[in-house]
Amino acid sequence: xxxxxxxxxxxxxxxxxxxxxxxxxxxxxxxxxxxxxxxxxxxxxxxxxxxxxxxxxxxxxxxxxxxxxxxxxxxxxxxxxxxxxxxxxxxxxxxxxxxxxxxxxxxxxxxxxxxxxxxxxxxxxxxxx
Numbered sequence: 001x002x003x004x005x006x007x008x009x010x011x012x013x014x015x016x017x018x019x020x021x022x023x024x025x026x027x028x029x030x031x032x033x034x035x036x037x038x039x040x041x042x043x044x045x046x047x048x049x050x051x052x053x054x055x056x057x058x059x060x061x062x063x064x065x066x067x068x069x070x071x072x073x074x075x076x077x078x079x080x081x082x083x084x085x086x087x088x089x090x091x092x093x094x095x096x097x098x099x100x101x102x103x104x105x106x107x108x109x110x111x112x113x114x115x116x117x118x119x120x121x122x123x124x125x126x127x128x129x
Contacts, residue, residue: 031071
């Protein structure tokens with residue numbers, strides 16, 4: 001599991017007084033940086049490998065400005081060319097949001113998916129649920 005700590009910003013707070021729902025997927029993506037690094041160690045977009053296919057987000061509790069949030073990211077499953085992540089967002093030690101993201105190992109030059117290399121598969125497995 002990966003943990004990413006985020007300090008909510010005023011600009012992410014909406015008129016209802018909680019963090020806007022459009023912010024949460026961005027925070028979940030921030031929790032995926034170590035996974036992106038597995039596939040593209042130099043983070044160059046010319047060599048980018050992780051292409052998102054699907055996301056889902058379930059809002060369990062409101063999230064507020066002024067209190068740190070923790071994004072937790074696990075690898076839920078690994079296929080031949082794709083993998084599924086399970087993510088949670090916690091504030092004050094409570095689960096507030098959960099979701100899933102599906103990524104494919106994609107070669108931008110050939111515009112085709114490719115098998116996940118063995119060394120990356122092993123790293124992903126180390127963070128499995």
